[in-house]
Amino acid sequence: MDLEAEFTTEPFRAEAGGEPPAHASRAAEQARKAGLDTTFGPLGTTVRGASDQVLAALPEIFRAALDGGATRVTLRLDAATPPEQTGKPTPVVGGLERVIAEVESEFGGPLSGLSRADKQRAVRLLEERGAFEMRKSVPAVAEALGVTRFTVYNYLNRTP
Incomplete structure (x- = not known):
């Protein structure tokens, strides 16, 4: 089974030059290092992967966020739905x-x-x-x- 985890880190504030806060960037980088499919956004980060892989990576992701200055981490965890079950077309190359x-x-x-x-x-x-x-x-x-x-x-x- 695959899992999708969406998490937000707080406080919400941009660094100088409009860059995301260090706690958000560090958490996303840790997710990438764990080999998870990672989508980084201004209001949250979404990671996808095999359930064992996602569950094993979450403590290190959250540790990276807290080490980067996060005061709160909020998590939503869902079983990922395969594209064929969503009714949306599967993207093709190109x-x-x-x-x-x-x-x-x-x-x-x-x-x-x-x-x-x-x-x-x-x-x-x-x-x-x-x-x-x-x-x-x-x-x-x-x-x-x-x-x-x-x-x-x-x-x-x-x-x-």
Whole structure:
């Protein structure tokens, strides 16, 4: 069985230059070192893997967060649902690039040249088309938009 663990570390504050706090970065790095599929975001980190692997890694992840200055760690743990059971299509190789190219075509050029409002609209279109269901999609979309991945997360968290 696979598990998905989503955790947040507090306090919520950005470091100088808009970087995430050390406790959040250290926890995510520890998850990566443990070999877990890790998605790092401004409001939390999600890790996925075999149940034994996830459960064995969590104490070290939390230790890294606390050593980095976290005063609280909140955890949500779920049995991961295989893509074939979610009703969402399984991403294909090159699928993200194809979806980005489609949205660029609709906007008439590279996403990096769009205004802020149009970049927000582009992120909504990408989300509607399942782009963010694909592994490592946020960094790729951020690169295409010419923004940071934290900006992409901010666009995703905005209400339409």
